[in-house]
Amino acid sequence: xxxxxxxxxxxxxxxxxxxxxxxxxxxxxxxxxxxxxxxxxxxxxxxxxxxxxxxxxxxxxxxxxxxxxxxxxxxxxxxxxxxxxxxxxxxxxxxxxxxxxxxxxxxxxxxxxxxxxxxxxxxxxxxxxxxxxxxxxxxxxxxxxxxxxxxxxxxxxxxxxxxxxxxxxxxxxxxxxxxxxxxxxxxxxxxxxxxxxxxxxxxxxxxxxxxxxxxxxxxxxxxxxxxxxxxxxxxxxxxxxxxxxxxxxxxxxxxxxxxxxxxxxxxxxxxxxxxxxxxxxxxxxxxxxxxxxxxxxxxxxxxxxxxxxxxxxxxxxxxxxxxxxxxxxxxxxxxxxxxxxxxxxxxxxxxxxxxxxxxxxxxxxxxxxxxxxxxxxxxxxxxxxxxxxxxxxxxxxxxxxxxxxxxxxxxxxxxxxxxxxxxxxxxxxxxxxxxxxxxxxxxxxxxxxxxxxxxxxxxxxxxxxxxxxxxxxxxxxxxxxxxxxxxxxxxxxxxxxxxxxxxxxxxxxxxxxxxxxxxxxxxxxxxxxxxxxxxxxxxxxxxxxxxxxxxxxxxxxxxxxxxxxxxxxxxxxxxxxxxxxxxxxxxxx
Numbered sequence: 001x002x003x004x005x006x007x008x009x010x011x012x013x014x015x016x017x018x019x020x021x022x023x024x025x026x027x028x029x030x031x032x033x034x035x036x037x038x039x040x041x042x043x044x045x046x047x048x049x050x051x052x053x054x055x056x057x058x059x060x061x062x063x064x065x066x067x068x069x070x071x072x073x074x075x076x077x078x079x080x081x082x083x084x085x086x087x088x089x090x091x092x093x094x095x096x097x098x099x100x101x102x103x104x105x106x107x108x109x110x111x112x113x114x115x116x117x118x119x120x121x122x123x124x125x126x127x128x129x130x131x132x133x134x135x136x137x138x139x140x141x142x143x144x145x146x147x148x149x150x151x152x153x154x155x156x157x158x159x160x161x162x163x164x165x166x167x168x169x170x171x172x173x174x175x176x177x178x179x180x181x182x183x184x185x186x187x188x189x190x191x192x193x194x195x196x197x198x199x200x201x202x203x204x205x206x207x208x209x210x211x212x213x214x215x216x217x218x219x220x221x222x223x224x225x226x227x228x229x230x231x232x233x234x235x236x237x238x239x240x241x242x243x244x245x246x247x248x249x250x251x252x253x254x255x256x257x258x259x260x261x262x263x264x265x266x267x268x269x270x271x272x273x274x275x276x277x278x279x280x281x282x283x284x285x286x287x288x289x290x291x292x293x294x295x296x297x298x299x300x301x302x303x304x305x306x307x308x309x310x311x312x313x314x315x316x317x318x319x320x321x322x323x324x325x326x327x328x329x330x331x332x333x334x335x336x337x338x339x340x341x342x343x344x345x346x347x348x349x350x351x352x353x354x355x356x357x358x359x360x361x362x363x364x365x366x367x368x369x370x371x372x373x374x375x376x377x378x379x380x381x382x383x384x385x386x387x388x389x390x391x392x393x394x395x396x397x398x399x400x401x402x403x404x405x406x407x408x409x410x411x412x413x414x415x416x417x418x419x420x421x422x423x424x425x426x427x428x429x430x431x432x433x434x435x436x437x438x439x440x441x442x443x444x445x446x447x448x449x450x451x452x453x454x455x456x457x458x459x460x461x462x463x464x465x466x467x468x469x470x471x472x473x474x475x476x477x478x479x480x481x482x483x484x485x486x487x488x489x490x491x492x493x494x495x496x497x498x499x500x501x502x503x504x505x506x507x508x509x510x511x512x513x514x515x516x517x518x519x520x521x522x523x524x525x526x527x528x529x530x531x532x533x534x535x536x537x538x539x540x541x542x543x544x545x546x547x548x549x550x551x552x553x554x555x556x557x558x559x560x561x562x563x564x565x566x567x568x569x570x571x572x573x574x575x576x577x578x579x580x581x582x583x584x585x586x587x588x589x
Contacts, residue, residue, distance in 0.1 A: 001508045004521045006389040008045050011533050013210050022223040023469035024156035026477050033195050037160030039153025049485040055143050057195050058166050058458055067139040067168045079112045080120040084438050089323055095147050104207045114147035119433050122169045127439035133173050139445030141168035144411050157465045158328025164461045178452040182428050184535040185456045189218055189424050197480020198467050200423055203229055203462045204239035217428040219420030220466040232408035242314035245398055246406035249363045258386040267381045271341025274305040274498045289373035291343040293332045296321025300335050301357040306364050309400040337376045344373035358394040376471050429453040477538030478561050481584045486519040489529050489539040493546035495522040510574035514586035
């Protein structure tokens with residue numbers, strides 16, 4: 001039981017100028033965090049209590065999933081990362097720990113880095129400690145601070161340079177047992193988010209820099225999220241936008257036969273899809289071929305989309321072409337023979353076709369059949385271009401961004417889209433890291449095999465803010481019971497009245513014995529200020545004790561998520577409030 005006057009819970013009337021979303025504003029206004037610098041925050045006492053509760057729930061559920069807790073260094077030898085499979089992709093988002101010029105273009109590689117994650121640390125550790133199938137499976141986890149060199153930190157704890165994360169790593173003898181570990185952790189995540197009191201949806205996701213064969217993100221639906229979730233209410237299909245597919249192109253779809261011979265026509269001043277769709281050309285965007293020049297590990301390749309579609313760059317990871325980026329105009333013209341705006345992939349028109357790593361077409365261009373594309377001659381286009389007859393396609397794939405309204409790939413019902421906050425991610429890594437670090441085990445026949453790995457992350461600090469983003473109203477935070485900094489707030493309207501403080505401590509003691517955390521607001525403030533702060537901070541159960549109520553023999557009780565105020569007989573109040581607390585505590589345990 002704590003007294004507000006002796007605690008530190010500094011609330012603010014106004015939101016900070018740099019706060020763009022509700023949860024960021026409330027984090028600061030409710031006194032949970034204070035900003036040190038861009039992406040760096042101090043957790044104030046109230047915020048730390050929430051973090052500790054989330055951390056403990058996470059620890060319990062991850063241990064229930066079969067993982068064993070350890071602690072690894074935050075500072076890593078760069079050599080470990082250089083030996084691993086993702087140094088080239090990860091080095092730009094890592095803080096370097098050893099010299100002033102680190103991180104600048106052309107600077108030498110560092111000796112040490114600050115860890116954004118720990119695959120490059122745990123894998124050599126397990127290699128050194130485990131050598132026999134008898135010691136597998138194993139799953140190790142930690143809950144620790146991580147670091148990411150965000151160029152533009154924003155949204156409070158959502159995109160911070162320093163954050164708290166649970167990261168776990170499983171090691172198994174084969175794919176079958178690795179999938180068992182994956183699903184155990186998926187179930188542990190579901191139990192964790194349920195106990196925390198936040199709705200988190202598991203969606204199919206891109207494996208990204210982490211690699212591996214498949215993954216799921218856990219997304220908290222929110223009006224302002226950092227990602228799009230594509231989902232179907234009929235089939236239950238759900239995927240991150242970067243991974244989402246649709247049934248836009250029916251199975252077995254026949255491409256339209258050639259309509260006529262290819263014809264070149266002048267398009268002076270036309271350099272965009274929209275320009276070609278206007279008079280006098282009037283070629284609809286979905287009847288145009290969009291040709292993009294990309295670089296994969298500095299080797300050019302082409303991607304062909306419908307003019308009405310957008311490239312989902314993460315999907316290009318399936319091509320295995322390393323670090324991918326758009327080509328610059330200076331790189332494009334020597335390869336294609338024209339400036340951007342007049343590009344195409346018709347056979348025989350690409351100036352240096354032999355320099356390309358491939359020409360990859362999105363499946364949806366089959367719906368065009370015969371369309372219009374650039375001639376690889378500045379300010380000229382080609383019409384009557386047939387997909388099979390004319391385009392120099394070397395591979396097919398799904399490279400486009402799926403849109404709401406397209407048919408679900410499972411049932412055909414219209415897909416929907418909403419924003420979401422990523423709070424967790426699980427990956428089946430396979431042997432990508434174990435092969436790099438020679439993390440092998442000996443089977444019962446003395447045969448050597450790489451361990452099959454999985455990795456799992458939950459953003460603890462992100463989860464705190466995601467709860468606020470999902471659980472707030474116009475007056476402030478509405479904390480779920482399990483993670484509230486305090487669960488019972490006792491407001492003294494007459495703090496100098498000794499009887500009031502005595503009653504408050506009696507009720508508070510009863511609430512604590514029932515499993516609740518209690519804060520007594522004994523500040524010398526007007527009732528209106530106390531009630532506003534109570535709503536802002538969002539403690540679930542408010543008990544109000546005033547001189548008039550004591551004379552009438554009652555105390556008032558109000559749940560944060562309800563408008564109604566109840567009156568309890570003073571003599572029965574401790575027991576009745578204890579029952580309320582006990583009932584809530586039993587539900588979330």
